Every structure is written in C-alpha cells, then in structure tokens.
Amino acid sequence: MVEFSPEVIDTIITAAALLGAGFAMIAGIGPGIGQGYAAGKAVESVARQPEARGNIITTMLLGQAVAESTGIYSLVIAIVLIFTIAA
Amino acid sequence: MMDPGPKVVTYLFGNQSLPVTDTLIWAWVVCVVLIIIAWAATKNMKEVPTGLQNGAELFVTAILDQIEPMIPGHGRRLLPFIGTIFAFIGLSNLVGFIPVVQNPTSDLNTTLGLGLVVFLISHYEGIKENGPLGYLKGFAEPVFILFPLNVVSELAKPISHSFRLFGNMVGGGIIITLIYQAAPWVMPVPLHAWFDLFVGAVQALIFGMIAIAYIAVARDG
Numbered sequence: 546m547v548e549f550s551p552e553v554i555d556t557i558i559t560a561a562a563l564l565g566a567g568f569a570m571i572a573g574i575g576p577g578i579g580q581g582y583a584a585g586k587a588v589e590s591v592a593r594q595p596e597a598r599g600n601i602i603t604t605m606l607l608g609q610a611v612a613e614s615t616g617i618y619s620l621v622i623a624i625v626l627i628f629t630i631a632a
Numbered sequence: 633m634m635d636p637g638p639k640v641v642t643y644l645f646g647n648q649s650l651p652v653t654d655t656l657i658w659a660w661v662v663c664v665v666l667i668i669i670a671w672a673a674t675k676n677m678k679e680v681p682t683g684l685q686n687g688a689e690l691f692v693t694a695i696l697d698q699i700e701p702m703i704p705g706h707g708r709r710l711l712p713f714i715g716t717i718f719a720f721i722g723l724s725n726l727v728g729f730i731p732v733v734q735n736p737t738s739d740l741n742t743t744l745g746l747g748l749v750v751f752l753i754s755h756y757e758g759i760k761e762n763g764p765l766g767y768l769k770g771f772a773e774p775v776f777i778l779f780p781l782n783v784v785s786e787l788a789k790p791i792s793h794s795f796r797l798f799g800n801m802v803g804g805g806i807i808i809t810l811i812y813q814a815a816p817w818v819m820p821v822p823l824h825a826w827f828d829l830f831v832g833a834v835q836a837l838i839f840g841m842i843a844i845a846y847i848a849v850a851r852d853g
Binding site: 603606607610611613614617618620621624628 | 835
C-alpha cells in the first residue's frame, strides 16, 4: 500500500477532473450530427416548398434546441468539473 | 483561475443572509426597463399606432401567432405569461452585449426559476383542462406500469428547459472571456454579435416556444 501526501492527492483530483471535463465534451458529437441532420432536412423542405420557409425554420430551430439538450448537459458537467472540483 | 459564476455584491440583510448577486441586480434592471417600455408604449394609445405602440403591437401579434396554432382559442389568456417570458429572456440575453453587464440568464437561479414557473403553469393548465382524475390518468398512459417513468420524465422537463438556456448563455460567456484573455482587440466583436445577439434572440424564442409546447402537451393530458 502506497501512501500519498495530500498535495499529490489534490493534484490527482484536479487532473482527473480536467480529464473528465474533456471526456464529457465528447458528447458534443451527438448534437452536432443531430442538428446538422435537422438543418439538412430543413434545406430539402425549403427547396421543395419555398413558401413554407418561415414555418420550416421555426420548427427546425425548435427541434435543434431539443437535440442540443444532451450537449448542454455535458457542457454543464464539464463546467462543474473545471470550476468547482478542479479549482 | 477565472470564475464564471455570479458574484455576490451585497447582502439584503446585514447578517450575511439573502445574498444579492450581480445577475440579480441586472435582472431587476431588466424588469424596470421592461416596465418603463410597457408604460411608455401604452401611455396614450391611438387607433392608428405610431412609434413605440407600433412595436408593441407587432410584438403582441407575433406572440399570438405563435400561441394560437398550438393552443387554439387560448392565445389571449396565455399572452401575458408567454409574452413576459419572451420579453424578459430576450432583453436579459441581449444586455450581455454591454461589456460590464452580466446576463441575468447566465445564472442558474434565474433560469431554474423561470423553468419552474413554466412547469407549475403547465400542470395547472393540465388539471384545469382535464380535471384532477383525467390529469392523473394522463400519467398512466399507455399502460399503468409506466406511471413512475412518466412522473420522472415530467420532472426532467423543467431541468432540461432551464439548463438549456443556462448552458447556452454561460457557455458563450466563457468562450468570450477566454477570447478576451487571448486576443482583447477586434476578435471579441464578432463573438459578441454571435453569442449575445444571435444566440440570445434564438434562445429567447426557443424558451418561449418550448414553454408553449409544454403547456399544450399538459393540456392534451
């Protein structure tokens, strides 16, 4: 059994929290793909029905906002890790 | 290390109770500005609107057009609530454009408060529309065994609703702060335009639209 001094333990906790924040932001991939897919479909819809442009853009933004939630959760977790646990 | 959270400016009572943060003070400023604008826009209303009254009527009809397709026949009744959400969040997001100002919406206390108000209103509307029994029956859809799962998904709504606005505003604020440390000249200007003006306006629209959607879903039972 190896005994660590408190400074070393603090350093390990900070390092692990910062690493965890980086890993948490991998979740940014999901919203990126999802929002891009929604935007692509919206472009197709506008090309097919240009007169419904306003409605399509509002619906697209609403769907993208919901798709964004998971990315925002990971961002909040990363912020908590960096500014409360690592600090 | 920088600290992105709200800063405690003063205490409401002397003995370190009820802290007043800078975001709270800016929220009060936004409230006062909105009250003054509303008072000035409706001071002497005319048949043919001019100036500020024109803008106010445009705002009111734009919000009525958003509510009516989702909750038919109740647009005028819900207009004060939804309109206030739109106006308060919109102005709160846009004031971050002024350098010293801290967005009231970059504080979880503000957004969670707004999310909980929307949550309570939507469930009040659900009970009023369907009756207490019909409201409870809505949780047992499609089979009774899913009751706890539906309750959890209802409780997740205000959290996702408020964290979405909070995460967007605080994330933009952190990126702008980092850019201010790295390149304080010229570079922050387009970022301010993007994060404060565009994202702020879109997030205000989305918060209001999702509030309408939650109320509409709760009314359907």
